[in-house]
Amino acid sequence: MKFEILAECSTTKARVSRMTLHHGPTILPTFMPVATQGTMKSLTPTQTASLGITLQLNNAYHLLLRPGMEVLDKAGGAHKFQGWKGNMLTDSGGFQMVSLSEFAEVTEEGVLFNSPFDGKPTMLTPEQSIGIQHSIGSDIMMQLDDVVSSLTTGPRVEEAMWRSIRWLDRCLEYHRTAAPKPHGNAQTIFAICQGGLDPKLRTICCEEMVKRRDDSGLGGIAIGGLSGGEEKDVFWRIITQCTDELPRDRPVYSMGIGMAEDLLVIIALGVDMADCVFPTRTARFGQAITFDGFLNTRSRSMAYDLRTIEEGCPCPTCSSGMTRAFLSSIGGTPNAATAITLHNLTFQARLMGQAREAILEDQFPAYLKEFFPRYFAGDKQGIPRWCVTALRSVGVDLQPGVEVEGKKLGGGD
Ligand SMILES: [Zn+2]
Numbered sequence: 001m002k003f004e005i006l007a008e009c010s011t012t013k014a015r016v017s018r019m020t021l022h023h024g025p026t027i028l029p030t031f032m033p034v035a036t037q038g039t040m041k042s043l044t045p046t047q048t049a050s051l052g053i054t055l056q057l058n059n060a061y062h063l064l065l066r067p068g069m070e071v072l073d074k075a076g077g078a079h080k081f082q083g084w085k086g087n088m089l090t091d092s093g094g095f096q097m098v099s100l101s102e103f104a105e106v107t108e109e110g111v112l113f114n115s116p117f118d119g120k121p122t123m124l125t126p127e128q129s130i131g132i133q134h135s136i137g138s139d140i141m142m143q144l145d146d147v148v149s150s151l152t153t154g155p156r157v158e159e160a161m162w163r164s165i166r167w168l169d170r171c172l173e174y175h176r177t178a179a180p181k182p183h184g185n186a187q188t189i190f191a192i193c194q195g196g197l198d199p200k201l202r203t204i205c206c207e208e209m210v211k212r213r214d215d216s217g218l219g220g221i222a223i224g225g226l227s228g229g230e231e232k233d234v235f236w237r238i239i240t241q242c243t244d245e246l247p248r249d250r251p252v253y254s255m256g257i258g259m260a261e262d263l264l265v266i267i268a269l270g271v272d273m274a275d276c277v278f279p280t281r282t283a284r285f286g287q288a289i290t291f292d293g294f295l296n297t298r299s300r301s302m303a304y305d306l307r308t309i310e311e312g313c314p315c316p317t318c319s320s321g322m323t324r325a326f327l328s329s330i331g332g333t334p335n336a337a338t339a340i341t342l343h344n345l346t347f348q349a350r351l352m353g354q355a356r357e358a359i360l361e362d363q364f365p366a367y368l369k370e371f372f373p374r375y376f377a378g379d380k381q382g383i384p385r386w387c388v389t390a391l392r393s394v395g396v397d398l399q400p401g402v403e404v405e406g407k408k409l410g411g412g413d
Helices: 045-050 060-065 069-075 077-080 094-101 126-136 153-175 201-213 232-245 260-268 280-286 300-304 323-328 336-358 364-375 385-392
Strands: 002-010 015-021 024-028 030-036 055-058 085-089 104-106 111-114 119-125 140-142 188-193 218-223 252-254 274-278 285-290 292-295
Touching: 002 336, 015 336, 024 030, 030 280, 030 292, 055 060, 060 094, 060 126, 069 077, 069 126, 069 292, 077 085, 085 126, 094 104, 094 111, 104 274, 119 126, 126 140, 126 153, 140 218, 153 188, 153 201, 188 201, 201 232, 218 232, 232 252, 232 260, 232 385, 260 336, 260 364, 260 385, 280 285, 280 336, 285 336, 300 323, 323 336, 336 364
Parallel strands: 030 055, 030 274, 055 085, 085 140, 140 188, 188 218, 218 252, 252 274
Antiparallel strands: 002 015, 015 024, 104 111, 111 119, 285 292
């Protein structure tokens, strides 16, 4: 894996970079759509690629269940199995095994859970997790980590952090020494930084990541243990702390983030990659995302609305002239799901593309000041206060003179 920084914002911590993986370059910052069961729901791989998407996320757990390792090995990996020619990131499978199993216990050896195949207790070790991802052939493999909810407190958070570091070392060691390795050294591992909402633990974990920066198997670092219902003001402070303390010579990935405002804030705080099921899932419920906020195509008011979802949108749905009234009339059908998924993924890609362009031209603060008021214009609450506070911390003031957290600030703080 090759990582080159192309431009850095002179105000915020945002940057544009080129990450070259086995299936080609991906320009960061980027949003990775989630292809849950090896498929982007409602789309073919060709349709996904046609939107300019070069990196997507697959779930190792789902691929393990269906089609299973035997078929993947026979096919030569998930790319060939699915007909996906772009880059692929897979999670370790641990999170879903724990969350979907009626019983799961974490031991030093690995995660013990009920097998989805026969219900018998089964162990998933860090080594097995990388072995599964070797069969999948994903360009980026995630380490197995000891997952705790972001709302967990006390000694369990520290225990999980240290165990995740030990498991990272086991993953790296296994990747280095495993034989046979069907995809050679084409794959890279991303670590997951844990430590919950405790800044001291985060510092320790970031220091451990810095110690491993010379390991050639370590491609990038994810910030885990967030977006689990914690306060947004706590969320962004942990993000900005991690981007300050983690090595800046490789990509930083914030897991489970996909709302437009969250994406722009974390980019300003120095994050390079994010993923979320939200844009595709919400599309299946008829909700379109636009630069003017959300549009519910199933609302009654759409029945006579002959505009497209979004004027000027280059997606196949809008550019074909499909009307809101039509989408409303076919609401709930697979056709509507496909049409809105195409639009929503195009929105995510345009948002990221515009952000990259603004950073390249060193106009990112101006872009943020243009995006936020428009996107939240129809929202009674207006721009979320945490976005204002977070962006002020990196020198961008969306609401000059307006107090947040009892402090009146002009310009950045
Ligand atoms: Zn569109």
